Amino acid sequence: MNTQLLLIQVFNGLVNGAFYALLSLGLAVIFGMLRIVNFMHGALYMLGAFAAFALGQLLGLGFWPSLILAPLLVGLLGVVLERGLLSRLYGLEPSYNLLLTFGLTLLTQDLVKQVMLSRFAVSSAPYSPPEVLSGVVNLGFVVFPKYRLFVIALSLVVCLLTWFVIEKTRVGAIIRASTENPVVTRAFGINVSLWVTGVFAVGAALAGLAGVLAAPIYSVEPYMGAELIITTFAVVVIGGMGSIMGSVVTGFAVGVLAAVGAAVYPPIANTLVFILMALVLLVRPSGLFGLPEGAR
Amino acid sequence: MNKTRTAVLALTALLLAPAASAQSLSDGGVKVGVLTDLSGVYSELSGQGSVKAAQMAAEDFMKANRAYAGKVSVLGVDHQNKADVAGNKAAEMIDRQNVDMLVDMPTSSAALAATEVARQKKTVAMVVTGATTALTNEKCNKYTFHYAYDNYMLANGTGTAVTKRGGNSWYIIYPNYAFGQDLNRQMVAAVQENGGKLAAPSDATPFPNTDFSSYLLKAQSVRPKIFGTMQAGNDLVNVVKQYNEFGLKKQGIGLGIGLLFETDVAALGQDAFSGAIATVPWFWNFDARSRQWAGRFEKAFGKKPTWAQAGVYSATMQYLSAVARAKTDNSDAVVKALEGYSFDDFFARNATIRPQDHRVLLDVQVVQVKGKSESKEAGDIYKRLNTIPAAKAFMPLSENKCRM
Structure with missing residues (x-):
């Protein structure tokens, strides 16, 4: 394969990387702050895409309003989930919330399937990019869809913003303190459980945002998150559980790896990430950007 | 063995004989x-x-x-x-x-x-x-x-029709499991038999798969006349959605589809499939x-x-x-x-x-998906290009491996 084709695939990989980054960012925020392994993240992503489709069908809303509204709705659902269900499991082993979120995933998928079939009579929903972003643009070395460029740009902005808020602002400091040592933080008069709910909602909204962004390029169907979530977990593990920088950088890197892999030897494309994960776990068990458990 | 079987059959026939003369239902x-x-x-x-x-x-x-x-x-x-x-x-x-x-x-x-x-x-x-x-x-x-x-009928119909209509260089992707491998093999054979060639060897994609951009970019650089997809169901919807997104049709790369159902067209709207050629046994109008x-x-x-x-x-x-x-x-x-x-x-x-x-042999139709503007009524999605007579539509007995 020549260098130009390689360059094209590296560039192309950034798009998938953008989805991995957004999703693993949400997972990492939730895990890093709350120690919840949220298996439902893929279903929340699907709900984001489905919400965009449903808002369009029922209210006639286009892509732009949905881009704001759908993540908000998914974030709201996150509040309900955290307050209503997850918060009851905080004292128990992590495997309990893993089982809970996994069960909820199955329920959500089947529910959406029923709604899509009975209300909209489709098993996969049509959705198009907005007019301004449809079509392709010639970048010199490649002819590339405009919409995909937008995906890369927007996700980069969102990732940087999240990192900035958590690492550099007072809000971030409160969130970090609330999770590091809730008892002491409460002593300072801060309502910890409120912040915890907020963080979960933001993580869920990030998944919803990734879902809306995916709707114009991937098939919108009940199981669209099922495959993606597995890769996303691998991304989080490689980046270091709970590390924000780690999940963003690894997300983009894994996207590129998969795209180049698909061009060089397709059968290995979806396996590469797991090979990388195994290697990282052997050499650096806490992940590329993660601190060892004892050092936290 | 054969003798016993014959004997059993004969006995069964004898037992059934009186009943069969009248209408007899279990x-x-x-x-x-x-x-x-x-x-x-x-x-x-x-x-x-x-x-x-x-x-x-x-x-x-x-x-x-x-x-x-x-x-x-x-x-x-x-x-x-x-x-x-x-x-x-x-x-x-x-x-x-x-x-x-x-x-x-x-x-x-x-x-x-x-x-x-x-x-x-x-x-x-x-x-x-x-x-x-x-x-x-x-x-x-x-x-x-x-x-x-069946797969043979699909490949034989579509591969032949598309190649003969000038789509004589292909780049094919197929899902890497029994159905996809089989359909790819049959499609390549049909293309080559009609004087077509492969612009690049077929690629086996993971199954299921959502992102096909790597293969679409490869198609952009290989420049076949036809980008053939053997994917089915949701994978097919993803391929076609992204084929449109990358604007391959405007770049002169047509779409060849192995297996197309009416529901796939409904999932994306018929404009996304417009111009694509497929083989079907029947369509409603x-x-x-x-x-x-x-x-x-x-x-x-x-x-x-x-x-x-x-x-x-x-x-x-x-x-x-x-x-x-x-x-x-x-x-x-x-x-x-x-x-x-x-x-x-x-x-x-x-x-x-x-x-x-x-094998039930029947006439099959090679169709082209109409654009929304050509569509005369709801659900009017196919234009018939030609009919393949029953005798030629399916695998000939000379290639058949059935031993009954």
Whole structure:
């Protein structure tokens, strides 16, 4: 394969990387702050895409309003989930919330399937990019869809913003303190459980945002998150559980790896990430950007 | 071995002889079992619509044959597209619910599992929505019939038509499992036989897969005249969605589709598929006869029929007619009545049931998807390019591997 084709695939990989980054960012925020392994993240992503489709069908809303509204709705659902269900499991082993979120995933998928079939009579929903972003643009070395460029740009902005808020602002400091040592933080008069709910909602909204962004390029169907979530977990593990920088950088890197892999030897494309994960776990068990458990 | 079998058959024949002279039905009736996908990805194209189609066939048959009035019933069962479930359900339907014939069976692996059970239990199975050619080759058996279509017919129809219309250089991607590998092999053969070539070797993609951009970019640089996709269901929807996104059509790269269902077109809107060529056994507005049946179906079910559902009606009707000719629902007698039988109905044109492998031969249509603006009414998605006569549409016996 020549260098130009390689360059094209590296560039192309950034798009998938953008989805991995957004999703693993949400997972990492939730895990890093709350120690919840949220298996439902893929279903929340699907709900984001489905919400965009449903808002369009029922209210006639286009892509732009949905881009704001759908993540908000998914974030709201996150509040309900955290307050209503997850918060009851905080004292128990992590495997309990893993089982809970996994069960909820199955329920959500089947529910959406029923709604899509009975209300909209489709098993996969049509959705198009907005007019301004449809079509392709010639970048010199490649002819590339405009919409995909937008995906890369927007996700980069969102990732940087999240990192900035958590690492550099007072809000971030409160969130970090609330999770590091809730008892002491409460002593300072801060309502910890409120912040915890907020963080979960933001993580869920990030998944919803990734879902809306995916709707114009991937098939919108009940199981669209099922495959993606597995890769996303691998991304989080490689980046270091709970590390924000780690999940963003690894997300983009894994996207590129998969795209180049698909061009060089397709059968290995979806396996590469797991090979990388195994290697990282052997050499650096806490992940590329993660601190060892004892050092936290 | 052969002698014993002959002896057993002779004995059975003797035992059955008095009964066969009159109308004789097991448990006083004929029960048609629609084994299908009632909840998953193929439920829109088969599912409840297939059950409804079989019911219509049963009613029409009873109306035309008064002796059978009230004696034909239909049972719909979900196989969830899983081979193990399909096998278990088939056994349950035959043993406990006294089903005399299985029909539909989407998903090749599920169809293979169900037909194997039906073979063991000497029950007629008519596969309509399953695609694998194994049903009439390595896995063929006395009780299994393959209706409507198969991989060979798809590749032979589309590969030939597209190549002859000038699409003579291809780059093909296929999902890396039995169906995709088989369809790719057949498609490459059809393209090459018609003087076409591969612009690049076919690529096996992971299955299931959502992002196909790497392959679309490869197509951009390889510049074939046709980008061939052997994906099905959601994977196909993803490929076509992204084919449009990357604007390949405007760059002069056409789209060749291995297996296309009406529901795939509905999932993206017909403009996304416009110009694509595919091969189908039937479509609802093909002619006055198909229109007439489609109208009845739509009235009863609320939606236009897919070709899979029309095929289920036709297969059920042919089975019941064979029961009427044999004057019994005894499987061996019905198989005998079906083998070599020629017929022509609204779905299967110039049809013959080939006795050697039980492939139902029928005329098939090479179609091109219309753009939304060319569409004259709701659901008007196909323009017929040409008809492949029954004798040429399916795998010739010289290539067939069936030993019955």
